[in-house]
Amino acid sequence: MAKSKxxxxxxxxxxxGAIDAGCRFYAGYPITPxxxxxAFMAKNMPKAGGVFIQAESELAAVNMVLxxxxxxxxxxxxxxSPGISLKQEGISYIAGCRLPAVIVxxxxxxxxxxxxxxxxxxxxxxxxxxxxxxxxxxxxxxYSVQEAYDFMFKAFALADKYRNPVMILGDGMLGQMMExxxxxxxxxxxxQKPKTKIWMLTxxxxxxxxxxxxxxxxxxxxxxFNLTLQKEYRLIRQNEQLYEGIFLKDAKIIIVAYGTxxxxxxxxxxxxxxxxxxxxxxxxISLWPFPGNIFRRLAASPKRLSFLVVEMSYGQMIEDVLxxxxxxxxxxxxxxxxxxxxxxxxxxNKIKILMK
Amino acid sequence: MKKIFSYPKSLKNVPTHYCPGxxxxxxxxxxxxIVDELGIREKVIAVAPVGCAVVAYDYWDFDCCxxxxxxxxAVATGIKRARPGNIVFTxxxxxxxxxxxxxxxxxxxNRGENISIVFINNAVYxxxxxxxxxxxxxxxxxxxxxxxxxxxxxxxxxxxxxxLARLPAVKYIERVSLHSPQEVIKAKKAIKQAFLNQVNNLxxxxxxxxxxxxxxxxxxxxxxLDWIRDVMSxxxxxxxxx
Amino acid sequence: MPKIVIQKDRCKGCLLCISxxxxxxxxxxxxxNKRGVRPVKVDTKGECLGCALCALICPDCCIEVFx
Numbered sequence: 001m002a003k004s005k006x007x008x009x010x011x012x013x014x015x016x017g018a019i020d021a022g023c024r025f026y027a028g029y030p031i032t033p034x035x036x037x038x039a040f041m042a043k044n045m046p047k048a049g050g051v052f053i054q055a056e057s058e059l060a061a062v063n064m065v066l067x068x069x070x071x072x073x074x075x076x077x078x079x080x081s082p083g084i085s086l087k088q089e090g091i092s093y094i095a096g097c098r099l100p101a102v103i104v105x106x107x108x109x110x111x112x113x114x115x116x117x118x119x120x121x122x123x124x125x126x127x128x129x130x131x132x133x134x135x136x137x138x139x140x141x142x143y144s145v146q147e148a149y150d151f152m153f154k155a156f157a158l159a160d161k162y163r164n165p166v167m168i169l170g171d172g173m174l175g176q177m178m179e180x181x182x183x184x185x186x187x188x189x190x191x192q193k194p195k196t197k198i199w200m201l202t203x204x205x206x207x208x209x210x211x212x213x214x215x216x217x218x219x220x221x222x223x224x225f226n227l228t229l230q231k232e233y234r235l236i237r238q239n240e241q242l243y244e245g246i247f248l249k250d251a252k253i254i255i256v257a258y259g260t261x262x263x264x265x266x267x268x269x270x271x272x273x274x275x276x277x278x279x280x281x282x283x284x285i286s287l288w289p290f291p292g293n294i295f296r297r298l299a300a301s302p303k304r305l306s307f308l309v310v311e312m313s314y315g316q317m318i319e320d321v322l323x324x325x326x327x328x329x330x331x332x333x334x335x336x337x338x339x340x341x342x343x344x345x346x347x348x349n350k351i352k353i354l355m356k
Numbered sequence: 357m358k359k360i361f362s363y364p365k366s367l368k369n370v371p372t373h374y375c376p377g378x379x380x381x382x383x384x385x386x387x388x389x390i391v392d393e394l395g396i397r398e399k400v401i402a403v404a405p406v407g408c409a410v411v412a413y414d415y416w417d418f419d420c421c422x423x424x425x426x427x428x429x430a431v432a433t434g435i436k437r438a439r440p441g442n443i444v445f446t447x448x449x450x451x452x453x454x455x456x457x458x459x460x461x462x463x464x465x466n467r468g469e470n471i472s473i474v475f476i477n478n479a480v481y482x483x484x485x486x487x488x489x490x491x492x493x494x495x496x497x498x499x500x501x502x503x504x505x506x507x508x509x510x511x512x513x514x515x516x517x518x519x520l521a522r523l524p525a526v527k528y529i530e531r532v533s534l535h536s537p538q539e540v541i542k543a544k545k546a547i548k549q550a551f552l553n554q555v556n557n558l559x560x561x562x563x564x565x566x567x568x569x570x571x572x573x574x575x576x577x578x579x580x581l582d583w584i585r586d587v588m589s590x591x592x593x594x595x596x597x598x
Numbered sequence: 599m600p601k602i603v604i605q606k607d608r609c610k611g612c613l614l615c616i617s618x619x620x621x622x623x624x625x626x627x628x629x630x631n632k633r634g635v636r637p638v639k640v641d642t643k644g645e646c647l648g649c650a651l652c653a654l655i656c657p658d659c660c661i662e663v664f665x
Contacts (some may be wrong), residue, residue: 025427025434025437025438027434038520039516053433053437055430056459056460056462056463057459059426059427059430059459059460060430060433060459060460060463061430063423063424063427063430063431063434063460064430064431064433064434064437065434066423066427066431066434067403067421067423067430067431067432067433067434067436067438068434068435068437068438069434070421070431070435071401071434071435071438071439072438072439073434073436073439075434089424089427090424090427092423093422097422117585146557194438194439201401201419201421201435201439201442202419202439202442203398203399203400203401203418203419203439203443204397204398204417204418204419204444205398205399206398209413209416209417209418209420210419210420211413211419211420211421211422212420212422213404213413213420213421213422215410215411215422231503242483268385304357310585319411339510342533357601357664357665358665359662359663359664360648360650360663360664360665361650361653361654361662361663362658362662362663363662371608371633371658372642372658374613374657374658375610376611376657377610377612377657378615378657379657380657380658381656381657381658382654382655382656382657407621435648490655536618536654536655537618537650537651537654538650540654540655541654548610561624570612570662576613577613577614578613578614580618581614581617
């Protein structure tokens with residue numbers, strides 16, 4: 001018998017996914033368009049025996065998460081673009097302290113206060129260490145409510161595995177839309193005791209005191225620490241590249257899009273295929289590490305290929321596509337931002353022009 | 357012959373980086389003594405600030421967490437909520453607690469977080485070179501108030517303890533000083549009370565400690581202590597505030 | 599008789615202990631310590647009260663008191 005599905009928004013699915021993945025500490029601050037997430041946490045986190053705090057600011061929220069994570073809790077925060085800018089301080093410290101944590105960015109238009117329309121203009125901030133210092137967040141981009149839920153399990157697992165912040169990069173559209181959702185078979189319900197890994201702050205019973213810090217004053221120490229981060233990042237680049245590819249085998253033009261934009265692009269690809277056009281799609285799922293390997297593989301094939309990057313920004317992910325292809329294939333771009341979203345039609349028209 | 361005064365167990369036997377006559381050394385020792393006396397060394401988690409005491413974890417022999425400048429109360433909130441069975445305290449300077457971290461301080465207090473805060477007020481930024489602090493006295497010369505603090509442009513010394521005392525969720529606030537051995541004993545009693553309140557789940561406690569910074573007050577150490585006694589404690593009166 | 603022991607190499611020379619010794623038994627040493635400062639020394643012939651005022655005010659935990 002097929003399991004029953006429930007209908008919820010992307011924001012709620014992220015929150016439920018987090019709780020089901022064992023997250024028992026949430027601190028956030030209201031901002032549109034992610035408020036359903038915070039409200040869901042307020043209602044359901046205490047029921048799961050966890051902690052919900054509406055913090056006094058994004059700065060406080062992310063630093064509460066830092067503390068909770070240092071103390072062994074599965075901890076997360078969420079916000080939208082302007083709030084994520086404020087959280088960058090804490091994210092840098094979380095990375096510097098080598099703490100696991102999940103940060104959700106339901107992106108809206110910017111710069112500045114921008115607007116509350118969906119956007120993908122925080123790609124640079126998410127993938128290039130948005131705060132100060134030589135670090136990276138792992139970044140996952142769900143494109144459906146189901147993935148919004150499922151990726152929370154993956155995000156916490158990755159955060160623990162690499163002791164590194166993981167960002168879920170969605171947008172206002174994904175956050176607000178409702179879709180049926182299949183719950184996991186591995187839901188963690190009820191109280192989840194904080195973990196006790198050797199580095200955690202639990203009180204120094206039976207061991208030497210632990211220190212969670214990111215400050216390395218002695219000459220050479222910080223360089224050494226940063227090199228250990230780089231070693232981890234190499235592993236992450238090797239092991240954690242995720243993408244979805246469709247019609248790649250015979251495609252002449254491959255559209256590259258992630259998140260909400262990939263949903264629209266997928267519709268366009270299907271229509272173009274029906275019309276006999278050899279169009280494929282790469283949907284990067286991990287934005288950092290960027291799934292560059294598939295691009296390198298495709299570019300190395302003898303057939304002539306070109307790429308069309310479509311974004312809800314004026315060109316951010318395209319830089320990773322260009323870097324991955326390293327000049328071996330032509331790359332075109334279609335993008336809008338500030339609340340403008342490239343439509344199926346605009347994509348199809350662009351492809352038609354390119355095929356001329 | 358019995359040793360009646362020595363190093364507390366919770367203080368590592370290493371020299372500190374503090375300047376001669378700096379009050380941090382005394383305050384660190386008091387915290388360590390209290391942790392030992394309450395038998396909570398294996399339960400305590402300190403949150404170290406950004407400021408002169410940034411490397412307090414090099415001196416205390418128990419679990420410590422660094423916090424970004426001003427965020428100690430938020431970090432402590434996270435730790436304490438995740439592990440209510442542990443004893444969590446922050447140790448913060450005036451710039452950290454009463455300037456960049458005012459928001460975190462006020463709201464942790466207003467939520468009545470069951471944490472203890474040791475607030476070192478030396479009326480100046482030490483780590484960065486003696487700039488104006490929120491608690492700098494009127495007329496006091498600093499690197500950024502070369503003519504002395506003026507109310508018209510820099511405002512008045514911020515009395516954060518008195519402000520916090522107005523919040524209903526705050527359990528205990530006292531202002532103490534380290535300007536004489538007698539005051540050091542009183543300071544210890546107050547800090548111990550703040551820890552005991554937490555042990556007894558009574559809620560938010562803060563002890564403001566007037567502490568000397570001979571280097572940036574540009575005084576010999578003893579004159580600095582006398583300045584606390586004669587000048588600073590007039591602006592920041594000692595005693596129980598709540 | 600009570601006595602104090604000063605760890606000279608920890609001393610930073612703030613001299614606060616000198617100000618608070620009721621018997622005036624603490625003074626500045628002539629020789630430099632490892633830190634390169636003139637540390638304090640105690641007159642071991644004087645009658646120490648074991649009041650520990652010096653130890654209480656010492657910011658660097660240089661002084662141990664025996665009674």
